[in-house]
Amino acid sequence: SYTKSKGxxxxxxxxxxxxAVFLVAVATLCKEQGITVVGICCVYExxxxxxxxxxxxxxxxLQILMGKGSIPYSMLQTLLKLIVLMFSTLLLVVVRVQVIQSQLPVFTRFDNPAxxxxxxARQLTFNYLLPVNAWLLLNPSELCCDWTMGTIPLIESILDIRNLATLLFYFLLGYLIVFSVRYSGDSSKTVLMALCLIILPFIPASNLFFPVGFVVAERVLYVPSMGFCMLVAHGWKKLSSNGRLRTLSWIFLALVVFTHAIKTFNRNWDWESEYTLFTSALKVNKNNAKLWNNVGHALENEKNYERALRFFKKATEVQPDDIGAHMNVGRTYKNLNRSKEAEESYLIAKALMPQVIPGKKYAARVAPNHLNVYINLANLIRANESRLEEADQLYRQAISMRxxxxxxxxxxxxxxxxMNKPLEAREAYIKALELDRMNADLWYNLAIVYIELKDPSEALRNFNQALELNPRHKLALxxxxxxxxxxxxxxxxxxxKRRLLTYVEEEPHDANGYFNLGMxxxxxxxxxxxxxxxxxxxQLHHCFxxxxxxxxxxxxxxxxxxxxxxxxxxxxxxxxxxxxxLILKGDILMNQKKDIKxxxxxxxxxxxxxPNNVQGKxxxxVVYFExxxxxxxxxxxxxxxxxxxxxxxxxxHLSIVRGKIMALNTAGQSVPPKEGALTLPEQKKIQKKKKKKKKKKKKKKKKK
Structure with a gap:
């Protein structure tokens, strides 16, 4: 687009x-490197x-400064274009700074040790990273998805042999820059634009203006690789135009294309999964604890905790002061139900945390995810009812730090x-909502607190707030x-009913939803x-x-x-x-089936x-009465x-029974003890018959 700005x-x-400015703004919103396109446009202009x-x-x-001439009109036009481009860039920078709230991201020393x-050591290592990136463009053989931590050892001395690579890089770069800006031929212009595409997009990742969260990142070489390809193509064109080198140049070009195609094909298999990607990186570099951690994470996602633990432990061996690695070990032990070992690992990670310095913000010196060590440790020990206060102390410590x-x-x-402290729980959730009012889970948790406080109307209001933010929040529904x-x-x-119907749409296999619809x-x-x-x-839960x-x-x-x-x-x-x-079955048996037994x-x-169940007793x-x-x-x-x-x-019922007993006694009958019992006259007749039988037996004995 910008090439058409000259009539x-x-x-x-x-x-x-x-x-062009609009597209630069869009590119910047996607990735900070997009803003460097303005510099390329300026050089092009x-x-x-x-x-x-x-x-x-x-x-x-010099002539203008010495007063021997004026600024040419064409140069004034160029200056006007440059001013517009630079002003646009400045505006984009201001917007970007506002987005990050004038604070750079928090990186740890593990992300970028230099x-x-x-x-x-800082300056020597940063300068050495430039030829390292150039070598990746020239020979993309040993590729690695993560170059942080100990991937590239620090250069701590001027006598380090790697400094020669830095000197050679600056010599070649300086030669190309001088050649491109000194001459006006097509060749120099091609080299200049290639250098612009290589250098300018790389500047944000160069650590020249502010530290970044990586040592080397292959992703920041995507745009510079365009300029590098231009240099290679231009060089090949120069060689192929020489009659004696034409055949050789074609052979080398075919060889480069073939080898790069094979490398690309093989590299695709490395990207098959997280596990294959990180294990391929370990073949290139075994001194990066982050890679060992990432392989462990991949295995952890597959629920293969035993193997994951081995990789996490290896990460702690490679980088003993890596807080995240010890946290990973602790979490894996917890998943393996080995609470004692998990607590020991969390305590090691906690001991590695930076100490609080009076007058200095703690949050500015520690990665936010490292503070999770307090949360993880507290979550672990609160399973023990006797250690709830200890867990609460850890939560409060994390809050005091951030x-x-x-x-x-x-x-x-x-x-x-x-801990049955709903009032304090309410205050904690209200504080969390001050930090994130758009979190439906927080409104739901606050509703649960109000249920504990026996305030159903306020609980329902908070449930409704959660559902406004997330209409399909299952627990709130x-x-x-x-x-x-x-x-x-x-x-x-x-x-x-509407909410329960929505719930069963979200959880079609939860019998509780259907049961409550039935109720x-x-x-x-x-x-x-x-x-x-x-x-x-x-049907879903046969023993519900x-x-x-x-x-x-x-x-x-x-x-x-x-x-x-x-x-x-x-x-x-x-x-x-x-x-x-049992009561319902007994009632049906007695009243409908007449099955008293x-x-x-x-x-x-x-x-x-x-024995104190009134209805059962x-x-x-009633059964005794029947x-x-x-x-x-x-x-x-x-x-x-x-x-x-x-x-x-x-x-x-007691009056009825006593009335029956009294009526029987009045009639001169004994109270029958159970169903089928004989009345008093019947009992006397039986006793007379028994006496007669005894008399007959005695007479027979006398005759004998």
Missing amino acids: PDNSIVWTPIAV VFIAQGYTFPVLWDTT AVSTTP PDFKQAYISRGELLLK FNSALLMQESGSARLRPEA LAMDEKKDTEAEVWMKKAI RSALFNLALLYSQTSRELEALPVLDELLRFYPDHSKG GAKKCFEKIVEMD HNLC ERDLIKAEKCLVETLALAPHEEYIQR
Whole structure:
């Protein structure tokens, strides 16, 4: 676009310039290197479009300074273009600084060891990295996905042999720059543009203006490789134009293309997965702890914790002071349920953390992810109920080091709930929300706190806030619907149903969603719909305790007691001590099937499990009454009334039993102890018959 900014009459065409500036802005938003295109445009304008050379510019400048001439009009046009381009660049830089809030990213000494080294190691190493990058362009054989940490040892002495590579690089670069700006031929212009594409996009990654988070990064060589290819192509063109070297140049070109094609093909297999990528990097460099960690992460993602642990341990051997490596070891031990070893690893990582320096911001000197060592250690030890206070101290320590550490507030809120401190938990979550009000999980957690505080209306408000941010937040959908259902408000039931239906769309294999839909339908007297939902819940979870009981209860309430019995049998097969199930089964057996013995077994089991179960004991009393064992029924009801002295129905039944007993006594009959017992006259007749038989036996003996 920018190449069209010069009109046929050497006038300025502003549209291509505006388009170029817009594209530079878009490129900068994608990657910081995009802003360097402005520098390339400036070089193109001066040396290519206007055709100036350095000697011409130098002579013109001297004449103007000495007052021997004025600025040519064409040069004024060039200056105007350059001013527009530079102003646009400055504006983009200001915007970029505002985006990062005037703070550079936090890097550790492991990311770029040279950046924290002393003089002269810092300068010597940074300068040596330039020929290293040039060598990667010239011979991209030993490629590595990560060049941080100990990949390239520091140059700590001027006598280091690697300094010769730095001197050779600067000599060749200086020669090419002088050649390109001194002469005006096509060859020099080609070399100049190639150098611009190599040098300018590389400047942000060169550590010249600010430290970066890597030693070498192959990705920053993508644009410079375009300039390098231009140099190679230009050099090959020069060679091939020589008659004696033409054949040889073609052979070398074919060889380069063939070898690079083979390398590209083989390299594709390295990128098959994270594991293959990082293991291929270890073939190039075994002194980078980050690579060992990354192989461990790849294995960890595959749940291969034993192998992952070996790589994480190797990382700690390669870089003993790497906090992240020790954290990885601790996390893997935790996944292997080896809590003691996990705690030891976390404590090592914690001991390696930088010490707090009075008057200096701690957050500026430590990588944010390293603070997770406090969170991980606290999460580990809080599994022990006796160490909850110790875990809380770790969370508070992390917060004191970085007051905007959101995860520390979240984890501390969870712990405080576990410690039955909902008010403090609420404060922790409110602080976290001040840092991130768009986090649906935080609003959900705060709602749970309000449930603990017995404030359902505020809990529902926070659930609703979570759902505004994330309409398909599964836990908020389910728990808010449950809260609406428990409120008993008929007005809230349609919304509760809508949320549960959305929940089962998200979690189609969770039986709880279908069960609660069934309970809602029962509340609305939609028995057929309730039956469908309950059966769906049981289908997904065949031993779903609540679903089995409520389906049986539904059958009982809709006069389908006999259909309820097999459901109750299934319930009691899985949960033989289910009191309500036993009561319901006993009622059905006694009232519908007239199976007094079966009902009695159910009620006796309830009383055996819980002698203070009023309903079970009362029903057993009714069984005694049905068996006509009035004395036992009376005694049973007296005991039951002692458990629930204000229950009117027990008093009424006791009065009925006592009335029966009194009526029998008034009639001169003994109280029958159980069903089928003989009356008093019948008992006397039997006794007379027994006496007669005894007399007959005595007479026979006398005759003998």
